[in-house]
Amino acid sequence: MARKASLSGFPEWLPQERAIEQHVLDTLRKTFELHGFGNIETRAVETVGHLLRKGEIDKEVYGLSRLAAEETAKSDPNALALHFDLTVPFARYVVENAGHLAFPFRRYQMQKVWRGERPQDGRFREFMQADIDVVGEGTLPFRYDVELALVIVEALSALPIGDFMLRVNNRKLAEGFYLGLGLEDPAGVLRSIDKLEKIGAEKVAELLRTELGATDAQAEAALALASIRTLDDSFVGQVRALGVSHPLLEEGLEELAEVVRTAVRRAPGKVIADLSIARGLDYYTGTVYETVLVGHESLGSICSGGRYESLASKGNKNYPGVGLSIGVTRLVSRMLAEASVTASRSVPSAVLVALANDEGWHDAQDVAAALRSRGICVEVAAAAEKFGKQIKFADRRGIPFVWFIGEDGSHEVKDIRSGEQSSADPASWMPPAQDLHVGIVSA
Amino acid sequence: MARKASLSGFPEWLPQERAIEQHVLDTLRKTFELHGFGNIETRAVETVGHLLRKGEIDKEVYGLSRLAAEETAKSDPNALALHFDLTVPFARYVVENAGHLAFPFRRYQMQKVWRGERPQDGRFREFMQADIDVVGEGTLPFRYDVELALVIVEALSALPIGDFMLRVNNRKLAEGFYLGLGLEDPAGVLRSIDKLEKIGAEKVAELLRTELGATDAQAEAALALASIRTLDDSFVGQVRALGVSHPLLEEGLEELAEVVRTAVRRAPGKVIADLSIARGLDYYTGTVYETVLVGHESLGSICSGGRYESLASKGNKNYPGVGLSIGVTRLVSRMLAEASVTASRSVPSAVLVALANDEGWHDAQDVAAALRSRGICVEVAAAAEKFGKQIKFADRRGIPFVWFIGEDGSHEVKDIRSGEQSSADPASWMPPAQDLHVGIVSA
Numbered sequence: 001m002a003r004k005a006s007l008s009g010f011p012e013w014l015p016q017e018r019a020i021e022q023h024v025l026d027t028l029r030k031t032f033e034l035h036g037f038g039n040i041e042t043r044a045v046e047t048v049g050h051l052l053r054k055g056e057i058d059k060e061v062y063g064l065s066r067l068a069a070e071e072t073a074k075s076d077p078n079a080l081a082l083h084f085d086l087t088v089p090f091a092r093y094v095v096e097n098a099g100h101l102a103f104p105f106r107r108y109q110m111q112k113v114w115r116g117e118r119p120q121d122g123r124f125r126e127f128m129q130a131d132i133d134v135v136g137e138g139t140l141p142f143r144y145d146v147e148l149a150l151v152i153v154e155a156l157s158a159l160p161i162g163d164f165m166l167r168v169n170n171r172k173l174a175e176g177f178y179l180g181l182g183l184e185d186p187a188g189v190l191r192s193i194d195k196l197e198k199i200g201a202e203k204v205a206e207l208l209r210t211e212l213g214a215t216d217a218q219a220e221a222a223l224a225l226a227s228i229r230t231l232d233d234s235f236v237g238q239v240r241a242l243g244v245s246h247p248l249l250e251e252g253l254e255e256l257a258e259v260v261r262t263a264v265r266r267a268p269g270k271v272i273a274d275l276s277i278a279r280g281l282d283y284y285t286g287t288v289y290e291t292v293l294v295g296h297e298s299l300g301s302i303c304s305g306g307r308y309e310s311l312a313s314k315g316n317k318n319y320p321g322v323g324l325s326i327g328v329t330r331l332v333s334r335m336l337a338e339a340s341v342t343a344s345r346s347v348p349s350a351v352l353v354a355l356a357n358d359e360g361w362h363d364a365q366d367v368a369a370a371l372r373s374r375g376i377c378v379e380v381a382a383a384a385e386k387f388g389k390q391i392k393f394a395d396r397r398g399i400p401f402v403w404f405i406g407e408d409g410s411h412e413v414k415d416i417r418s419g420e421q422s423s424a425d426p427a428s429w430m431p432p433a434q435d436l437h438v439g440i441v442s443a
Numbered sequence: 444m445a446r447k448a449s450l451s452g453f454p455e456w457l458p459q460e461r462a463i464e465q466h467v468l469d470t471l472r473k474t475f476e477l478h479g480f481g482n483i484e485t486r487a488v489e490t491v492g493h494l495l496r497k498g499e500i501d502k503e504v505y506g507l508s509r510l511a512a513e514e515t516a517k518s519d520p521n522a523l524a525l526h527f528d529l530t531v532p533f534a535r536y537v538v539e540n541a542g543h544l545a546f547p548f549r550r551y552q553m554q555k556v557w558r559g560e561r562p563q564d565g566r567f568r569e570f571m572q573a574d575i576d577v578v579g580e581g582t583l584p585f586r587y588d589v590e591l592a593l594v595i596v597e598a599l600s601a602l603p604i605g606d607f608m609l610r611v612n613n614r615k616l617a618e619g620f621y622l623g624l625g626l627e628d629p630a631g632v633l634r635s636i637d638k639l640e641k642i643g644a645e646k647v648a649e650l651l652r653t654e655l656g657a658t659d660a661q662a663e664a665a666l667a668l669a670s671i672r673t674l675d676d677s678f679v680g681q682v683r684a685l686g687v688s689h690p691l692l693e694e695g696l697e698e699l700a701e702v703v704r705t706a707v708r709r710a711p712g713k714v715i716a717d718l719s720i721a722r723g724l725d726y727y728t729g730t731v732y733e734t735v736l737v738g739h740e741s742l743g744s745i746c747s748g749g750r751y752e753s754l755a756s757k758g759n760k761n762y763p764g765v766g767l768s769i770g771v772t773r774l775v776s777r778m779l780a781e782a783s784v785t786a787s788r789s790v791p792s793a794v795l796v797a798l799a800n801d802e803g804w805h806d807a808q809d810v811a812a813a814l815r816s817r818g819i820c821v822e823v824a825a826a827a828e829k830f831g832k833q834i835k836f837a838d839r840r841g842i843p844f845v846w847f848i849g850e851d852g853s854h855e856v857k858d859i860r861s862g863e864q865s866s867a868d869p870a871s872w873m874p875p876a877q878d879l880h881v882g883i884v885s886a
Contacts, residue, residue, distance in 0.1 A: 006539050007490075017727060018483050019482075021482070031792040034820050035815070040461050043454075045450070060509075063508050064506070064507060064525070065504045065505070065508070066506070081510065097457060102836075102839045102840050107458065114487070116511075126487060143825045267807075345479065347479055349479035377478070378478070378479060379478070382547065382590075
C-alpha cells in the first residue's frame with residue numbers, strides 16, 4: 001500500500017498487488033477444496049431486520065436506497081443494507097436452502113463485506129473475508145472443532161505470510177470456571193477478560209470488582225486462568241491447580257485438551273491453548289479461535305472463529321456450526337505495506353511475440369495460439385515498431401521472453417533479462433517452470 | 444434456478460449451481476490470462492458525482508448511507524453509491540493509477556454490480572459481470588478491436604453454452620452513412636435504429652420521419668443499411684450499392700471489414716457483420732459488439748462492448764479503449780433454468796475416508812493427507828457410524844469413492860456407483876481423471 005486509497009477505507013490494488021491477493025485467494029480455495037469444502041456466494045445485501053436481529057452493531061451498517069426512489073425510513077426492517085460479515089448471510093442461506101443441502105454442510109465463502117466504521121491501520125470499510133464453516137442439522141460432532149483447527153493451520157501455512165500461531169480457548173472452560181468461582185455473570189466476566197490486551201490486568205481486575213461484583217480472590221483467580229498458555233495439554237493441570245470445579249469447566253477442559261493434543265500430533269508448534277482468548281461476540285458457545293502473525297501482533301487477529309450451538313434455527317430445527325473467518329484484506333494490506341512479498345511481473349504474459357512488419361500479425365497469432373495451447377500466457381505486439389521498442393514494451397511489464405519470427409519463417413526466443421537468444425519451435429518450446437506463471441516471491 | 448430467490452432480483456445458487464458459475468469464471472479467467480490480461484478489482488462504491496457524470500441512469504443507482512449517520516442528501520455528489528457496471532469504476536482507476544500502469548493496459552475484471560431496476564427474466568438487481576478492456580494512453584491501435592473480438596470468441600467457445608454469434612458493427616460506418624445521406628443528427632438516427640428489434644421497421648421509419656426529419660427515401664436507406672448481415676466482407680459491396688458516400692463511412696467500412704476478414708480466417712462462422720447493431724450507450728465511437736446465444740435470442744446480448752475514443756481523460760491526457768463485458772449471471776441463470784449443464788457432484792470431495800472405529804480417526808487423516816498431496820479432494824468421516832450410513836453420507840453428496848482401513852492396516856477403496864471394491868495404496872492411488880474434480884457436464 002504505497003499509494004493511498006482515493007476513498008479512505010476502500011483499498012484498491014495495482015495489478016501486481018492484486019496478483020498477490022489472487023495468489024492468497026487461490027491458495028485458500030485449493031486448501032479448502034482439498035478438505036471437501038464447497039464454495040457458495042450470498043448476495044451482498046440483507047434486510048436491515050435480518051442484519052440487526054442480534055442488535056448492537058447498527059452503527060457500522062451501510063443502508064441502501066435507490067437514488068430515484070422515495071425516501072425509505074432507515075428503521076424499516078425490510079430496507080436493504082450491505083452485509084458486514086459472511087456469517088449472518090450464511091445463517092439465512094442455510095435456513096432458506098436447508099432442504100437442498102446435505103448436512104453436515106461444509107462450505108467456504110470468499111466475498112467482500114462492508115462496515116461504515118472509522119478506517120485505521122488494518123481496518124477497512126470494504127474488505128475481503130474468507131470463511132469456512134461446517135454446519136449440522138440438529139447436532140454437529142465436536143470432532144469438527146478439531147478438524148477446522150487443522151484445516152486452517154494447513155491453509156495459513158500454505159500462504160507466504162511467515163510464522164503464525166492459532167490461539168484456542170473454550171467458552172465452556174472459561175464460563176464453567178467463573179460459575180465454579182461463584183461469579184454469576186460469566187458472559188460479563190468474559191467481556192471484561194476480552195479487554196485484557198487493551199487495558200491490562202489491573203484495570204480488568206477493577207472492572208471485575210466494580211461491575212461484576214467479584215471479590216479480590218475471584219478477580220485474581222479469573223486473571224490467573226487468563227494467564228495460562230501452553231503448547232500441549234499441560235494447561236489442564238494448571239487449571240486444576242487453581243482449585244475450581246464445575247461440570248461445564250470439565251467439559252471445556254476435555255474439549256480444549258482434545259484440540260491441543262491433536263494439534264501436537266498433526267500441526268506441531270502452530271496451535272496454543274491460550275486461556276485469555278474470549279472473542280467479544282456473544283454467539284460462541286464452545287471452542288474459540290484467534291490467530292496472530294508472529295511479529296505482527298499489533299495487527300490483531302487475522303483469522304478468528306469458533307463453535308456456535310445455534311448458527312440459525314427455524315421452527316424446531318436448529319443448526320449448530322463451527323467456523324473461522326480469515327481477514328484477507330488485512331493480511332494482504334500488511335504484506336504489501338511491508339513489501340514482504342512481491343509479484344515477479346505485472347501481467348500474466350510470459351511471452352511477447354514481436355512483429356517484424358505489420359503483415360506478420362497472423363503468423364505471430366499462430367505462434368501465440370501454439371504457445372497458449374500449452375498453457376503459456378502470450379501477448380502479440382500490436383504494431384511493428386522497432387524491435388528495441390517492442391523489447392522495452394515487454395521489459396516495462398516484466399514479460400521475460402520476446403519471440404521473433406524471421407523473414408525466412410525461422411523462430412527465435414530471447415530472454416530479455418539475460419539477453420540470451422536461441423532458436424525455438426512454437427510447437428514444443430516451454431519457458432522454465434518458474435517463468436510460466438507470475439511468481440509470488442517472499443522478500 | 445429451480446428455486447425462487449428470497450429477495451427478488453438477487454439470485455443465489457446452491458453449491459452444485461455455484462460450481463457451474465465457478466467453472467464459467469475459471470474458464471474466462473484462464474482464457475483472458477492466456478491472452479495477457481491481468482486482473483484487477485475496484486471497490487464496490489463510487490461517489491454519486493462520478494457515477495452520474497454521464498447523466499441518464501440515476502434511476503438505477505443504489506445510494507449508500509450508514510444507518511447510524513445523519514441523513515445525507517442523496518444529491519450530494521460526494522455521497523457513496525454502488526457501481527452499476529465495471530466500466531465507470533475502471534475509468535476512474537485508470538486515471539488515478541495511470542503513473543503506475545503500463546499502457547496499452549490490458550485488464551480483466553469479474554465483479555458484481557448492482558442496479559435497482561425492476562427484475563425480470565435475465566435482468567437482476569445484483570449480477571456478475573466479466574469485463575476485458577485494453578486502454579491506451581493518447582492512442583490505441585485499431586488492431587486491438589480485431590484482437591478483442593478473437594479473444595472473446597475464444598473465451599465464449601470454451602464455455603459449455605452452445606452456439607453463439609458475435610455481431611459486429613461500426614459507429615463510424617453508420618454515422619458516416621447517415622451524414623452522407625444528409626441526416627443531421629446521426630446519434631439520434633442510431634438511437635432509433637437501436638429500437639429495430641423491439642418495435643419493427645415500420646415504426647422506426649416513422650420515428651425517423653417524425654422525430655429526425657428524414658424523408659421517405661432517407662428513412663428507407665437507413666433501414667436498408669440496418670438490414671445488411673454478412674459472414675464475410677461482402678457487406679462492403681452491399682453498402683456501396685446503396686450509393687451513399689462520406690469519409691467517415693469509408694473509415695468505418697474499412698475497420699469493420701478488417702474485423703470480419705480476420706474472423707473469417709481465425710474464428711470462422713463465429714463473427715457476423717450485422718449493420719443493425721447500434722448499442723444504446725453514447726460513448727462508443729467505432730467498433731461495437733453484441734453476442735447472441737443461438738436459440739436464445741430472446742435472452743438479449745450476453746456479451747457487449749465496443750471502442751471508445753475516450754474512456755477517461757485528465758488534463759491533456761486522454762485514454763482511448765476497446766472492451767467487452769460478459770453478463771455472467773444472465774448466462775449462468777439461463778444454463779441453470781434450462782438444466783443444459785449440470786455438476787457431477789455437490790462437493791469438491793472425490794473420496795470419503797470411512798471410520799471403522801473412533802480411534803481410527805488419525806489413521807484416516809493420514810490417508811486423507813496422502814491423497815490430498817496428489818490433489819485429490821478428501822473428507823474424513825466425523826464418526827464411526829455403520830458403514831452403510833457412511834456410504835449413504837457419500838452418496839447423498841455424489842462423492843464417488845469411499846476408502847476403508849482394515850483392522851490389519853489394509854486399505855480398500857470402493858466406487859459406490861458400481862459397487863466395485865479393490866485394495867489401494869494411499870501413497871499412489873488416483874481416481875479416474877473424470878472423477879478427480881467436479882465435472883461440469885452438458886446435458
